[in-house]
Amino acid sequence: MPPAAKALLAQLAGAAGALVLARNGWLTGLWPLVGAQAGLAAAVAFGMGSARWWLPIHLGFLPLAVVALQLGIAPAWYLAAFVLLLLVYWTSFRTQVPLYLSNRPTAAAVAGLLPARPLRLLDIGAGTGSLLRPLARARPESRFTGVELAPAPWLIGRLLCAPLSNIDWRRADLFAPAWADYDAVYAFLSPVPMPAVWAKAVAEMQPGSLLISNSFAIPDVQPERIAEVGDRRGTRLYVYRIPSPTDSGR
Structure with missing residues (x-):
């Protein structure tokens, strides 16, 4: 139901x-x-x-x-509150993915998990770009893409990310883009979509590339490592490496 x-x-x-x-x-x-x-x-x-x-x-x-x-x-205030919540949360009732914003310690921890070479990273459900902006400043040689469907966070992210030329900011569902061209995909979603996220990652991403999930583990899949961010939230980053097609863990 x-x-x-x-x-x-x-x-x-x-x-x-x-x-x-x-x-x-x-x-x-x-x-x-x-x-x-x-x-x-x-x-x-x-x-x-x-x-x-x-x-x-x-x-x-x-x-x-x-x-x-x-x-x-007055009834107008209820209407205004409803419209505001709709613009912020949009299809959360369907996707069961609320708005989560990654903090700066998390961005620093993600940066430490990425290869030192130039790369392409995709943030699915990117919110206002709170993860991508610090990464884009720290890694100007790399390319970062953020997708966000809710109108209000997308608009805020578009304005905040505009000065950074190595960020591609898109309004789209998190499963809409193809993931094949990315070296890493970052997700801060909820437990509900994680099995589907893993299925898409394994089907589309190159073997050896990374899927990094903030706070929510993929059921029945062993992460390569779990990184403790050390912030007040007690954030954990679950790091998964995409297996080769012949790997039995696929």
């Missing part, structure tokens, strides 16, 4: 459960009813195997909606 459908079903189940409790006289008052709906929605979502980050969303959705209604906020 798609995550959005799971979320809707959980909210409806929470509302139905709270209504049953209220009709049987086990709940009285607005906030006990709201709390019951939120708790039941989170429990249903957990039972359906929703990602853990959905649980606080279910717990907070109806309570925050009630508070917002009581504050009497």
Whole structure:
């Protein structure tokens, strides 16, 4: 079941459960009813195997909606917030890839993992280019490509990356470009697309090239190494080397 459908079903189940409790006289008052709906929605979502980050969303959705209604906020502000979130997160509900920004310590760690020769690196889901800009300045002899689909991060990245001639900034889905011409691909996504990322990397990238994943390991694939960034996030970089076609680990 798609995550959005799971979320809707959980909210409806929470509302139905709270209504049953209220009709049987086990709940009285607005906030006990709201709390019951939120708790039941989170429990249903957990039972359906929703990602853990959905649980606080279910717990907070109806309570925050009630508070917002009581504050009497003008409808235009809700529309503005919706449009802003849409521009930032775009298809996150489908891809289950939120906006993550790589920090400078991570960029420095990635630079240390790359070969010293001139190379081509692709950042899939590049956000605002926070990884590519430090790399492009440190490695002017190399070429860097960033792809981002969400309009707001893409536009910010386009403006920030414009002064750097060795960055190619594109608006595209992360799986749209061919990966065959890149010596390394960097991903900071989520656990959900990682099997598909590995499948595309093995199918298209040259043997010996690198796939570097920030924070999210590829299931059932042993990384060549795990690099500890040492930042406050406790970031880990999972480094995979693309096998040859004859390699049994392909």
